[in-house]
Amino acid sequence: MWGRTSIIGGILAASTLAACNTVPKIPPSVADVPPPATEGGWRSTATEQDKGRVRNWYSSWEAALADARAKGFGAQIDREGILLHPTAALPNPHLPAGDYKCRTIKVGAKSGGTLGYIAYGWFRCRVAAEQGISSLVKLTGSQRPVGLIFPDNLTRQVFLGTLELGDEKMAVNYGSDRMRDMAGLVERIGDNRWRLVLPAPAYESLVDVIELVPES
Structure with missing residues (x-):
């Protein structure tokens, strides 16, 4: 397991195999064309499972929203604007270092016994500089993503990390437990407003969306 201060070492040591995957062509966007693979980029670090999560981000969104609306949560979805x-990302996705308020919305259900939409209250997250990239840690709550943010294209960065649960004090190494590994898109959706979109998480939902706004 790694402590929060050793996030970068755990993830960057997880994989050294480079891969260049195409992203979905729906919706068409020049921003979705992946840049050439570079050493140390997210594609040379991500597991195959997580490359698939990023590659299929749009289909995950479609399935999640359709499931939630079919279960009667259309008004809640519309209220969040x-x-x-899915395509609300704005240019310049860089998430500055600092402390943030963050809240999670789980959209769509993996099984019939799970609600199609769950919105949680505000918790605390932190972004910090880590040797040329950034780390993102959810500090409070029972499910806490811990990982790194990698550059990708004009409208998104890519998050790779693991899930810390309950009263755990350390996160497992990235790539060591496929049920804990996470991959997502960091996107700016307004002035001082970002989201981390986690398609196809291992538990409960079809998409998790974590809203981030700087602490005032």
């Missing part, structure tokens, strides 16, 4: 709009 651009936060739950």
Whole structure:
């Protein structure tokens, strides 16, 4: 397991195999064309499972929203506006270092016994500089993503990390437990407003969306 201060070492040591995957062509966007693979980029670090999560981000969104609406949560989705709009990402996705308020919305259900939409209250997250990239840690709550943010294209960065649960004090190494590994898109959706979109998480939902706004 790694402590939060050793996030970068755990993830960057997880994989050294480079891969260049195409992203979905729906919706068409020049931003979705992946840049050439570079050493140390997210594609040379991500597991095959997580490359698939990023590659299939749009289909995950479609399935999640369709499931939630079919179960009667259309009004809640509409009330959130651009936060739950799949193509709301704006240019310049860089998430500055600092402390953030963050809240999670789980959209769609993996099984019939799970609600199609769950919105949680505000918790605390932190972004910090880590040797040329950034780390993102959810500090409070029972499910806490811990990982790194990698550059990708004009409208998104890519998050790779693991899930810390309950009263755990350390996160497992990235790539060592496929049920804990996470991959997502960091996107800016307004002035001082970002989201981390986690398609196809291992538990409960079809998409998790974490809204981030700087602590005032």
